[in-house]
Amino acid sequence: SLFGLPEQAAHERVLLATDPATGLKAILAVHSTARGPAFGGCRLWHYDTELAALNDALRLSQGMSLKNALADLPFGGGKAVILKPEGQFDRPALFAAFGRAVQSLNGAYITAEDVGTTTADMRGMQAHTPFVSGIPREGAFGGDPSPKTAWGVFVSIQAGVRLVLGRKSLDGVRVALQGLGAVGWHLAEFLHQAGAKLVVADVDAAKVERAVAQLGAVAVPVGEILAADVDVLAPCALGASLNEQTVPALRAKLVAGAANNQLATPADGDALQRRGICYLPDYLVNAGGIISVAREYRGEGEEAAVMAEVSKIGERVEELLQRVQVADSTPARVADDWARSKLVKLA
Ligand code: NAD
DSSP, rough: TOOOOOOOGGSSEEEEEETTTTTTEEEEEEEEOOOSSSOOEEEEEEOSSHHHHHHHHHHHHHHHHHHHHHHHHEEEEEEEEEEEOOOOOHHHHHHHHHHHHHHHHHTEEBBOOOOOOOOHHHHHTTTTTTTTTTOOOOTTTSOHHHHHHHHHHHHHHHHHHHHHHHHHSTTOOEEEEEEHHHHHHHHHHHHHTTEEEEEOOOSSHHHHHHHHHHHHEEOOOOOOOGGGSEEEEEEEESSSSSSTTGGGGGGOOOEEOOOOOSSHHHHHHHHHHHHOOOOOOOHHHTTTHHHHHHHHTTTTOOHHHHHHHHHHHHHHHHHHHHHHHHSSOOOHHHHHHHHHHHHHHOO
């Protein structure tokens, strides 16, 4: 049922935008504007069914509400997905049409990059809507948020390694990276610089070869990365990687990565806990990118200030782990409750 979502997943509004001239089919999901306009990226992806696209948009936008709330941003949660047109298509025209759809929401939703979209796409939209961020600006802060996302994941892993694994530093800690894309690659570099030993997999063989050559990483097949014999697992590809099939095989003791919606279901978070694996919730650790585009959007972008704000994610991981001990619950459930308590209108 389209309107039968559980209360927590209920959305304020969902726009189905079409533009036959460009082939645009997009879903713009506004989960919550309680804290401010809904802010979240736009994904361009091939979906097997339109319902799968809707499901992705709704799950992602709900996650943005929790992410923005935990990061103390004055924004609500929203997300958009564009169903990738079959065959050749006019990309600038497609994003112009998408920009007009964003504009039709009159600022209730602000967009930026996500999987499949680029800084050039965002720049192209500027002629159609001001409600877009993640745009490189000469002499000013802005652009690709993925290095900031990677830094937030890195400081989270640092905190987890110290507090969960009881290790003083990342030196010699074995980390498995699933996905070496925009975020995964930057994260791999940070980890390598800190002395971690990397095990990597990506469906794109060229990215794996580069990690082996430049970062001394060990490559494993895509189907084996989640069960790699490591201390830390960092899922940095797509969602639902932690599920009934994969969780029983995990060997890492700590999971912290960039991918959105890593848990296929809340029960998978419980299963991780039962196996003695600490899962740091994705929307807590991967907030660096939204912190970056939000500051850029508000005209408060300055490299050092943004990095300082992103680094606070490490302190939040510490606070979460303290709350987990008090609540005698799982990190995923405690983070959900913590974030939902912040889904309120700001003064
Ligand atoms: P990306 O598309 O640049 O990278 C994804 C990488 O994963 C690609 O290299 C792809 O080849 C690889 N991949 C796909 N399927 C795989 C599989 N089964 N096994 C191994 N590798 C696989 O995307 P990104 O921007 O790096 O984002 C990665 C994840 O982090 C996404 O889930 C995204 O939603 C999330 N995220 C990104 C940002 C950001 O700033 N870019 C912010 C928050 C969350």
